[in-house]
Amino acid sequence: MEFLSPATWEEALAAKSAHPDAVPIMGGTDVMVELNFDQHRPSALLDLTRVAELAEWGPDGSRVRLGAGVSYTTIIQRLGKHAPALAQAARTVASPQIRNRGTVGGNLGGASPAGDSHPPLLAADAVIELASVHGVRHVAAREFYLGPRRTARRDDELIAAVLLPERAGPQHFCKIGTRNAMVIAVASFCVTLDAATRTAGTGIGSAGPTPLRAVAAEEFLTAEFDWQGAGPLSEAAVRHFGELVASAARPIDDVRGSADYRKHALSVMARRALSWSVTDYRKGEAQCA
């Protein structure tokens, strides 16, 4: 196994171009586990930890540009205002040690349907910045997840950053695990209400072959919600939203939970997250995680 350790982003892109099957490694919280269990033996590892700009973040026009190597700990500490759901999700990742190492870029690279950052990225309509020696392209998170652990990233591309749209409303992330930390989600859910575009967003984790959106639920909520007056939703509407979210899931039975439970839990989480979001929206407050 070759170990490539570029010092700059340009060198990293050149290395990925020369070794398209090299596995990028940043925090190592997924890659090292797979290596240790010998689940995967790549021909090369591409160490990105020396590329300083990957760990940077800051405003990019109206958006926030989050380098692919920014740790979950930094997201929790710094991005609570800009991306509350992502910060909430980051808080539920594993343990402090792993949050110090793990990154959203790594979550996107691995593209496990159980990755905690995916539902907030989907719901908030984030954009993934991909780069190669041929240039940079942007892919919406909503177009990024193609199949089980398959994404729109091409073999010669690296994940450079995530672009988070300016927040214009409440966001809530929920996760069910079998304990309070150090746990892979049984199911997770995120909802966003965007007052600027008057649209609702959703994201579902751990309940399908890929992270999912509940498109019908989004459309229903976008149409049903009183964006102007922020009047309360009827109980029937909240319940229907939950059902639409559950019906968008494509879960399986596994050691963490049954498919039926996942659907049930998603409907419960969707109802609760929506109720909290509507309350926040009515308050007009910037709800920080």
Place this chain on the structure above:
Amino acid sequence: MTAVTNQTISQPLDRVDGPAKVTGRARYSAEIPLPGTVHAVLVGAVVPSGRTNTIQTGEAEQVPGVLAVLTHANLPKIAAQPRLFPSLFGHAAVGETFFPMQDDVVHYAGQPVAMVVADTLERAQHAAGLVHVSYHTAPSTTTLEQGRDRAYEPGRIFGGLLPGRMERGDPDSGLAKAPVHIDRTYRFAANHHNPIEPSSTTAVWEDDRLTLYDSTQGITATRLTVAELMGLPSSNVRVLTHYVGGGFGAKAMIWPHVALTAIAARYVGRPVKLALTREQMFSSCGHREEQEQHAVLGAGNEGRVTTLRHHKLSATSPFDDWAEPSLNVAAQAYSYPNYQGSYRLVRTNTMTPTFTRGPGEASGMFALESAMDELAYELGLDPIELRLRNHADADPLTGNPWSSKGLRECYQRGAERFGWRERNPAARSQRDGHWLIGSGTATAGYPVPAFPGLQPQRARARLYADGSAVLQAGTQEFGTGVATAMTQVAADGLGVPLDRVRFDYGDTELPNTAPAVGSAGSGMVSSAVHSAATSLRDQLVAQAVAQAVADSESPLHAADPSTVVVGDGRMMLRDRPETGETYSELLQRNGVEDAEALGSWQPTGMDTGYALTTFGAQFAEVAVDSDLGLVRVRRMVGAFAPGRVLNPKTARSQLMGGMLWGMSQALPEGTQMDSRMGRWANASLGEYLVPVNADAPEVDVEFVEVREDVANPLGVKGVGEIGQIGAAAAIANAVFHATGHRVRELPIRIEHLLRSA
């Protein structure tokens, strides 16, 4: 008798090994660097039953650095198979009476079928992956369900120590006459111990002498077991174990990998280290068996329980009749005149189950205390009141008085701390947002080991002319704080300041003590240390006052020893403390560099005329999200009466840890058998869940003082496991109070509670 003026016992001192542990200086068995050490890796069977067909070792043998690939074909045979007997008794103590790689038979998945030795761990692991084993697979039984119709009643269980059936009074007529019955079945998943340090052994031969660095709860058990298996004189086997990263019973008995390491080291002529992987820990060191308990309570309308019938059905191995003793403390818990208990076993293709955190008491008291809670609701009685009405003033088994009890005070003090009286007894009566809130209680009980045939407990005390002292005993520190508590016992026994005493342990060349099992460690070792320290003290005082010998210069010359007290390393007259001298002055004046004494204490048998059991009371508050089936424990209160507490800080930590293990037993913990493959399905810490910090509620520990004069010289009853007993029942009872739904299965899972929505 000379008195001691300084008192460090019962002070909440910091751990003496704390700095070494937090800085990483403390070396655990596998971390001790030994020149020339090579590495062994075990290859486990992937089928649960049958025979190995072919074992192809050629490819593995070609790996550079590989020194040996051992299978049943070339592994030297063991000399003898020791019997299974609890290590507490101080004999050889195998965890199972089957030794692998003697022939081609496979009894359980994970059973070692080959062992690779190589110069590096990586090469050994790689080569182990190249050992190709094919099997003639036979049908297997791995769950209770599969073997239920072949259950049998063993004559005795638990290494032959306990009868398979017990009865007193007339349980049939007791039940027939009782107007109120609770008749329930409780189910328990298997548990694995999961200490943070996986077991490891390093074996070093020098001619025919063997030194083992072993992660064990009992160095003498390791010594005697390996000596017997290999046909060596006991004196030729030395075991060194200073720090153990938790045991919980996984290291209480000596499992085959220990002797396999010694055999491999002799075979290759090099020191060999074997460290089990986390996954191998699930099929190498025993487990708590899958079991089912049927409890029937017969009671009068006023809540007097007249009869308990308590039957257990559990899984054991193909070769041993093992059941954890789930019935015993439950049989003594209340004053029922009629009792019947029985064990039935099912042979399954697993290794022999073993001691696991509160072995028996934790499961048996879950069943009994869940049933008692049901009875309280049935009768409309407060659960504490029901327990008080059935309080056993004497041991119901023997009629003997308790050596000490304190249970009434535990209920009372625990209830006060918890705020039990403010509770609305109605189920499903309290809500906090999405959460249903409830509280529950249970009795805790754990025996103080008192058996005939326990070994004498020994320690050595030495005091140097400069006033420093060392106390030695062959125990090991597995995280309980024993080294700290024994330093305190030594300081008080000798009458010297704490910082002049060192406690030396972890080596079979030191005087022998019992292993750290059965919550017995502090009671056993403290008795030996106390005996040695006071012997040396009395010897030095005797020397100071002696009239027959030449040293008439001592200020204490000719004094009556009973008028002499010691403190801060100085002997003095009680009434005239200015008259006296230090130990140092005495030794230096006589030109003696040190003084030494051996202490010995014979543990209590069963003939004291007393019953010895530690009691406590558990309280828990839970929140249940019945829409999602989630349970979170909000707070726990435990009140315990463990006799003398040597160090309240470490004792409190142990009791807290025990209560959290009880929470773990109630909620996340359980090993699932995949009966199609005959293997444990969740053999990793990612899937075998134990609580993390974020799950730990507020845990409040209350000590109830009782005077204990029977158990041992210092009156120590032990705090190792009592913290866990009853905690799971208190949580399940709280879940009922929160939801109105009774869960009779551990662990409590989401599915159990969704039905309660």
